Amino acid sequence: MLMNIAVRNVFRNRRRTALNVLMIAASFCSIVIFHGFSHSLVGSLEEVAINTQFGHYQVATQGYWDRDPDLRWEQKMLDTSRPEIQALADHPEVDYVSGRIFFFGLLNTRRTSLSARAQAFDPAVERRLMDNLEIVEGESFTGENPFELIVGLGLQKHISGNPGDLITLVAQTVDGAVNAIDLEFKGVFATGISEVDDSTFMLPLQAAQLLLDTDDVETLVVLLNRADVVSSVTADLKASLKSFPEATLRQWRELADLHQQVVSYYKVQNTLIEGILIVLVFLAIMNTVSMSVFERIGEIGTARAIGDRRSDILIQFVIEGFILGCLAVVIAVPIAALVATGLTSLQIPIPLPGSSLPYLVEIALLPSSFVYAGLISVFTATMGTLGPAFRASRLNIVEALRRNQ
Amino acid sequence: MVEKGRLVLEANRVSKKYQLGQMSVTALDEVSVQVHQGEFVALAGSSGSGKTTLLNLFGCLDLPSSGEVKVDGVSSLVDDDNFLSGLRATKLGFVFQNFNLFQVLTARENVEYPLLKQKVSKAERIERALMALEKVGLKGFADRRPNQLSGGQRQRVAIARALVHRPVIIIADEPTASLDKKVAVEILTLMRELNEREGATIVFSSHDPTALEFARRTVQMSDGRVVSDSAQGTSSF
Numbered sequence A: 001m002l003m004n005i006a007v008r009n010v011f012r013n014r015r016r017t018a019l020n021v022l023m024i025a026a027s028f029c030s031i032v033i034f035h036g037f038s039h040s041l042v043g044s045l046e047e048v049a050i051n052t053q054f055g056h057y058q059v060a061t062q063g064y065w066d067r068d069p070d071l072r073w074e075q076k077m078l079d080t081s082r083p084e085i086q087a088l089a090d091h092p093e094v095d096y097v098s099g100r101i102f103f104f105g106l107l108n109t110r111r112t113s114l115s116a117r118a119q120a121f122d123p124a125v126e127r128r129l130m131d132n133l134e135i136v137e138g139e140s141f142t143g144e145n146p147f148e149l150i151v152g153l154g155l156q157k158h159i160s161g162n163p164g165d166l167i168t169l170v171a172q173t174v175d176g177a178v179n180a181i182d183l184e185f186k187g188v189f190a191t192g193i194s195e196v197d198d199s200t201f202m203l204p205l206q207a208a209q210l211l212l213d214t215d216d217v218e219t220l221v222v223l224l225n226r227a228d229v230v231s232s233v234t235a236d237l238k239a240s241l242k243s244f245p246e247a248t249l250r251q252w253r254e255l256a257d258l259h260q261q262v263v264s265y266y267k268v269q270n271t272l273i274e275g276i277l278i279v280l281v282f283l284a285i286m287n288t289v290s291m292s293v294f295e296r297i298g299e300i301g302t303a304r305a306i307g308d309r310r311s312d313i314l315i316q317f318v319i320e321g322f323i324l325g326c327l328a329v330v331i332a333v334p335i336a337a338l339v340a341t342g343l344t345s346l347q348i349p350i351p352l353p354g355s356s357l358p359y360l361v362e363i364a365l366l367p368s369s370f371v372y373a374g375l376i377s378v379f380t381a382t383m384g385t386l387g388p389a390f391r392a393s394r395l396n397i398v399e400a401l402r403r404n405q
Numbered sequence B: 001m002v003e004k005g006r007l008v009l010e011a012n013r014v015s016k017k018y019q020l021g022q023m024s025v026t027a028l029d030e031v032s033v034q035v036h037q038g039e040f041v042a043l044a045g046s047s048g049s050g051k052t053t054l055l056n057l058f059g060c061l062d063l064p065s066s067g068e069v070k071v072d073g074v075s076s077l078v079d080d081d082n083f084l085s086g087l088r089a090t091k092l093g094f095v096f097q098n099f100n101l102f103q104v105l106t107a108r109e110n111v112e113y114p115l116l117k118q119k120v121s122k123a124e125r126i127e128r129a130l131m132a133l134e135k136v137g138l139k140g141f142a143d144r145r146p147n148q149l150s151g152g153q154r155q156r157v158a159i160a161r162a163l164v165h166r167p168v169i170i171i172a173d174e175p176t177a178s179l180d181k182k183v184a185v186e187i188l189t190l191m192r193e194l195n196e197r198e199g200a201t202i203v204f205s206s207h208d209p210t211a212l213e214f215a216r217r218t219v220q221m222s223d224g225r226v227v228s229d230s231a232q233g234t235s236s237f
């Protein structure tokens, strides 16, 4: 009967109840949608980071990871002819394993000479990187000829060259000798990350190895078929490298500082939004229950006179808040699902840094965030009643009764 | 005179003072009254004489500034709000001037309310509530909301609510003041019947002289004191 009375009291002032329910429902939807949005966005950012930069894993020598200044460059390089590397590539979950070298070189055109950062990789193997690389001028690596070069958008402005030009790249070999090769300037890329675009050019690994006079690589990126097996495959991959102690495997998350910052940024943002919504709901409920207590002082006096304890009064109002919260959640669940699906279906494109492919806004329908938002809504609505409910329970009975006139 | 039953309500030299700023108002001044089981007592007196104040003390809704009130032998001078709630819930029934029914509840649910405080099954609760409604002449009105009942009917529901849990005593402050004369007489007749047939002990207040004729004993108050206490041997019945 207690529940029954509470439900009827909730529906006593329909307009006020409707307003409250709407308010709680709106905050529920906001939480679900923000969670769903950031989840999808972070997921896509992860994918871009994996595809274009980190792979799922990277293998390099310990000296390379430590940037050990006492080691010569050559000593930090990895020998790719080792059978362990082949074993790595043969793992059923591994899509491909490919080498990379980073170094500084001098780009010489007819008019300028400029030092820039070179990223050497194998365009024939690293499909995912190639797919995500936006070429804004000229074309990408053709694959027919290893002596090709593409240049970051910002960097191009400084070298005053155009696609089709021949560029001479001068660099130190791994032994410290000076060497040079001629490369054809094929095109201009843009990652959307200005630090990269302003300072980086790319060339096929084969050409770089020739220039640097080495058969080795600095790092090996390992791409899996599916991202969700990362945690279960790690041990396997480490095991296959056991007999090759110089090679150390690192998971991409250990390498992706920036990405982790982005993720924690979204976490902070979500927490902030949740915090604001919780405060709003809390205040709204508190206000409503205060009004409701005020209107029902006479009734509270009567209930106390005929034997209700203070706690009975308190519980009565708290239950009403709980019901409001539950009601709002029940209504908000389908609304949130609908709005999320609707927003996703609009396919709103936004650019993602690091990828040529625009990101289509997606609101993931996460059961966990529904549960979370539901709990928060009900909890906040319930807690919002506590203050006024407590005051109601402490009213002086005789004075409260006088309100029945 | 009828033989006296057990002592169920007593005020022993009870005073109640209110502090209004610098001024102290004495609403009750060393009042002593005893009520025995089966009595039907009227508190009479002009406005401000202290009737409501005394009934509030009897009902354990308020505590005296000095003196002691005992309900069924139990003193209300305890510093335990839950204990007093329990005392009201079990030993006392209340009827108010403005009926004070819960608007969201039906007549039957209003009457059931005091039984929620006791270990009574739902079936028994409903049965006892319906029985109480029948006693006050409201058979067939169980499912009406208060706003679907007349003033007299509402007060009948309130009386049913006040007796459903078989309290030791029913306290009614101005139970007829909000009713017109004819209905007031009906309510007083009902109260008198309940006193005679069911043995309900009732203390009520009124400043309506006709209401006092229904009581079997009248305690006259003035300025916070009892000025006379007389039994009506032969009533207007």
Ligand SMILES: Nc1ncnc2c1ncn2[C@@H]1O[C@H](COP(=O)(O)OP(=O)(O)OP(=O)(O)O)[C@@H](O)[C@H]1O
Pocket (backbone or CB within 6 Å): B018, B019, B020, B025, B026, B027, B045, B046, B047, B048, B049, B050, B051, B052, B053, B054, B207
């Ligand atoms: N809360 C209060 N604060 C100050 N004075 C009070 C308070 N309650 C009652 N009084 C005073 O106590 C005295 C007795 O009041 P009480 O309400 O008991 O009278 P009453 O006999 O019930 O009057 P009425 O017939 O008008 O209901 C009055 O002088 C009143 O002003």
Ligand SMILES: [Mg+2]
Pocket (backbone or CB within 6 Å): B051, B052, B053, B173, B174
């Ligand atoms: Mg009064």
